Amino acid sequence: MGDFFANIGNFWEFLRHPLGGVACLAGGLLCIVSAIGVLRFPDFYTRLHAASVTDTSGAALILIGMALMAPNWLVLVKLLCIFIFLFLTSPTASHALVNAAHVAGLQPRIGPVGAANPEDEA
Amino acid sequence: MAYFLGLLAALVAFWLGNSGHYKPLMLGFGGASVLLTMILAYRLDIIDREGAPYVRLPQLMKYYPWLAVEVVKSNWVVIRACLRADLDITPTLAKIKTTCKTDLARVTFANSITMTPGTVTVEIEGDKLLVHGLYESGTEPEGFIEMDKRCAAACDPKETRA
Numbered sequence: 001m002g003d004f005f006a007n008i009g010n011f012w013e014f015l016r017h018p019l020g021g022v023a024c025l026a027g028g029l030l031c032i033v034s035a036i037g038v039l040r041f042p043d044f045y046t047r048l049h050a051a052s053v054t055d056t057s058g059a060a061l062i063l064i065g066m067a068l069m070a071p072n073w074l075v076l077v078k079l080l081c082i083f084i085f086l087f088l089t090s091p092t093a094s095h096a097l098v099n100a101a102h103v104a105g106l107q108p109r110i111g112p113v114g115a116a117n118p119e120d121e122a
Numbered sequence: 123m124a125y126f127l128g129l130l131a132a133l134v135a136f137w138l139g140n141s142g143h144y145k146p147l148m149l150g151f152g153g154a155s156v157l158l159t160m161i162l163a164y165r166l167d168i169i170d171r172e173g174a175p176y177v178r179l180p181q182l183m184k185y186y187p188w189l190a191v192e193v194v195k196s197n198w199v200v201i202r203a204c205l206r207a208d209l210d211i212t213p214t215l216a217k218i219k220t221t222c223k224t225d226l227a228r229v230t231f232a233n234s235i236t237m238t239p240g241t242v243t244v245e246i247e248g249d250k251l252l253v254h255g256l257y258e259s260g261t262e263p264e265g266f267i268e269m270d271k272r273c274a275a276a277c278d279p280k281e282t283r284a
Contacts, residue, residue, distance in 0.1 A: 030197075030201070033201055033204050033205060034201075034204065036204055036205065037200070037201075037203070037204030037205075040204065040209060041204075041209070041211070042209075043213070045213060045254050046211060046213050046256060048242060049200055049239055049240050049242065049256045050200065050203075050204055050239075052236075052237075052239040052240075052242070053197055053201060053239050055237075055239075056193050056197060056238075056239060057193070057239075074139065074140075074142045077139035078139075078140065081139075081140075088233075090237075091233040091234075091236035091237045092233065094236050094242055095232065095233070095236050095242065095243055098242050098243075098244050098254065099244060099245060102244045102245060102252075108215060108254055109213055110213055110214060110215060111213070112210075112212045113210075113211050113212065113213065114208055114209025114210055
């Protein structure tokens with residue numbers, strides 16, 4: 001039985017670095033996707049939606065990847081702290097931006113954009 | 123007293139997790155800094171529900187996994203919108219009514235809406251939220267009822283719930 005657990009431990013040691021690498025790569029890819037969205041969307045409010053993909057899944061996947069490759073539990077605790085602070089602050093930052101734009105009187109573009117709107121060229 | 127012990131436990135755990143040195147000298151410094159922080163917090167009078175918000179932790183721990191699933195689902199929608207050959211978004215503003223009673227529950231609800239990509243809370247006034255969404259279908263008030271209910275269950279004390 002002890003042998004079995006030792007085997008699982010070895011297998012995990014072998015597996016966690018490739019897994020972490022894949023997670024980091026996927027997170028980086030999602031950040032690029034959201035940058036493409038930021039460039040393509042028409043106005044401030046919709047661009048913020050694209051940027052929030054970086055905030056949530058991009059950052060979370062990169063942090064999970066780094067946690068899988070962490071050499072000891074101290075690094076894990078620090079990554080957990082970063083995750084918690086990001087989790088609490090990134091929606092607040094988005095809300096502050098949108099609220100500032102709204103208070104300053106920036107009108108959002110409402111209604112169909114692009115292919116959904118035949119009169120639109122963008 | 124419970125808030126005092128909660129803050130103490132959190133500070134000690136934070137120090138141990140971030141330091142990694144366990145010589146008596148370093149532990150002494152750690153103890154001194156925790157003590158100093160406690161004294162300062164006591165003098166600032168912030169050892170209360172907001173300074174040590176651990177009472178609601180069990181309920182929040184039930185809420186966050188559900189929120190994580192929602193975030194992943196709406197991430198997929200926004201990623202598809204970003205990469206589609208033809209843009210087909212329909213930006214919408216909507217007014218959402220919330221049943222949450224306390225400030226904490228309302229903040230959690232508004233933060234959850236902002237956290238899920240594709241919807242952002244623009245403004246909170248009383249129990250009404252102004253929400254900007256990427257798709258008209260994702261910004262209907264019916265879609266937020268379950269999140270609202272779960273937020274109220276996670277953060278509102280029992281006696282204020284309807």
